[in-house]
Amino acid sequence: MSDLYDEQAPASAELFDRARRVVPGGVNSPVRAFRSVGGTPRFMVRGTGCFLYDADDRRYVDLVSSWGPLILGHAHPAVITALTDAAAHGTSFGTPTPGEVTLAEEIVARTPVESVRLVNSGTEATMSALRLARGATGRDKVIKFAGCYHGHVDGLLAAAGSGVATLGLPDSPGVPSGTTADTIVLPYNDIAAVREAFASHGDAIACVITEAAAGNMGVIPGRNDFNKALYEECHAHGALLILDEVMTGFRVAAGGVADRADLYTYGKVMGGGLPAAAFGGRTDLMEQLAPSGPVYQAGTLSGNPLACAAGLATLRQCTDEVYTRLDETAARLKQLASEALTRAGVKHRVSSAGNMFSVFFTEGPVNDYDDARRQDTAAYAAFFHEMLRRGVYLPPSSFEAWFVSAALTDEAMDVIAEALPPAAEAAASAAS
Numbered sequence: 001m002s003d004l005y006d007e008q009a010p011a012s013a014e015l016f017d018r019a020r021r022v023v024p025g026g027v028n029s030p031v032r033a034f035r036s037v038g039g040t041p042r043f044m045v046r047g048t049g050c051f052l053y054d055a056d057d058r059r060y061v062d063l064v065s066s067w068g069p070l071i072l073g074h075a076h077p078a079v080i081t082a083l084t085d086a087a088a089h090g091t092s093f094g095t096p097t098p099g100e101v102t103l104a105e106e107i108v109a110r111t112p113v114e115s116v117r118l119v120n121s122g123t124e125a126t127m128s129a130l131r132l133a134r135g136a137t138g139r140d141k142v143i144k145f146a147g148c149y150h151g152h153v154d155g156l157l158a159a160a161g162s163g164v165a166t167l168g169l170p171d172s173p174g175v176p177s178g179t180t181a182d183t184i185v186l187p188y189n190d191i192a193a194v195r196e197a198f199a200s201h202g203d204a205i206a207c208v209i210t211e212a213a214a215g216n217m218g219v220i221p222g223r224n225d226f227n228k229a230l231y232e233e234c235h236a237h238g239a240l241l242i243l244d245e246v247m248t249g250f251r252v253a254a255g256g257v258a259d260r261a262d263l264y265t266y267g268k269v270m271g272g273g274l275p276a277a278a279f280g281g282r283t284d285l286m287e288q289l290a291p292s293g294p295v296y297q298a299g300t301l302s303g304n305p306l307a308c309a310a311g312l313a314t315l316r317q318c319t320d321e322v323y324t325r326l327d328e329t330a331a332r333l334k335q336l337a338s339e340a341l342t343r344a345g346v347k348h349r350v351s352s353a354g355n356m357f358s359v360f361f362t363e364g365p366v367n368d369y370d371d372a373r374r375q376d377t378a379a380y381a382a383f384f385h386e387m388l389r390r391g392v393y394l395p396p397s398s399f400e401a402w403f404v405s406a407a408l409t410d411e412a413m414d415v416i417a418e419a420l421p422p423a424a425e426a427a428a429s430a431a432s
């Protein structure tokens with residue numbers, strides 16, 4: 001390929017300069033800033049299908065998919081039509097609307113939840129589920145797992161993954177110690193540690209919250225029926241299990257991982273690229289929310305008609321054929337990446353949960369956050385930049401999942417297949 005993109009992306013660089021003057025760090029969500037891979041974050045101006053175009057009009061095959069939501073690719077005609085139709089009728093009413101009922105029905109039909117409340121972000125979903133679990137049990141303590149990220153909820157910003165892991169941040173200043181005093185952080189996939197915590201604090205633990213499959217320290221699936229064991233342990237002690245499916249929900253299968261739990265949280269795909277999220281569970285639990293019950297939760301824009309229209313159009317396109325295609329695409333990509341890295345002699349471990357996967361630059365095995373942190377982040381940065389120069393947009397952090405979309409074409413797969421061997425060589429040169 002002769003026309004490699006050079007490191008200077010002048011239009012993005014200029015926008016980044018402007019942004020840094022008026023926006024903290026120049027970005028509205030930390031991982032976007034490219035801090036762990038270095039260089040100038042690309043400012044994207046449009047997307048179509050599996051391609052993104054930056055401010056310098058460079059085209060990239062998108063393997064981030066807006067961090068998961070764009071399972072159908074960019075500007076899918078069904079989503080855009082639903083959105084423009086809805087917008088023509090008005091953007092927000094502050095009343096119940098038909099669209100939110102239909103979206104809730106679709107979620108209930110696809111997942112284990114009987115009743116669902118719509119919110120605006122995954123953070124809001126987990127925050128609200130946590131409040132409900134505490135309200136329902138009358139207990140305060142919560143168990144979370146190191147490296148799992150549930151949004152920037154105060155009490156869950158302890159040993160969090162995603163941007164906190166990417167930037168190597170200690171737990172965030174500004175979170176009152178009283179808040180995290182009720183958070184017990186344990187290693188992921190360690191059921192013995194969970195049993196010990198219940199043995200010591202059993203009657204004070206309101207809930208365990210876990211990602212349905214970890215995706216925010218890189219992808220690490222639960223081992224040995226981890227979710228099932230968590231459910232049993234919770235129920236032996238009168239606690240609830242919250243399965244966070246913000247990332248996995250409607251992505252890895254029609255509903256999500258959908259292991260047995262009391263409360264579930266959703267986001268990303270169900271908003272079709274607009275801000276929509278949800279939490280749900282058994283009717284008896286959900287009815288404890290206001291206005292039926294005493295646990296308060298609300299939102300000016302919750303169930304927004306545009307977000308519901310985009311979400312519903314997206315879910316309706318997510319058929320069995322789409323999931324089969326996503327699985328096949330992910331399998332092919334994993335194979336291509338692994339072959340290129342093996343040929344270049346780069347230590348790596350591909351880890352997946354359905355069509356969500358990541359490539360750890362370490363020998364492995366990778367079962368928890370400590371294992372994930374052993375990876376060679378410098379090797380990943382070199383790999384990332386070589387892919388970027390060759391027109392492939394990977395997550396700008398080795399602690400994130402690669403997200404495929406159903407819009408990936410053969411042409412795009414060829415671009416990726418050509419880019420991988422030189423990127424693997426770059427990783428080999430940078431490896432420590």
Ligand SMILES: Cc1ncc(COP(=O)(O)O)c(C=O)c1O
Nearest residue numbers: 121122123149150151244246247
């Ligand atoms: C598993 C999980 N839970 C919660 C969140 C928070 O969602 P949001 O960024 O929409 O607040 C995320 C975001 O990446 C997530 O992956």
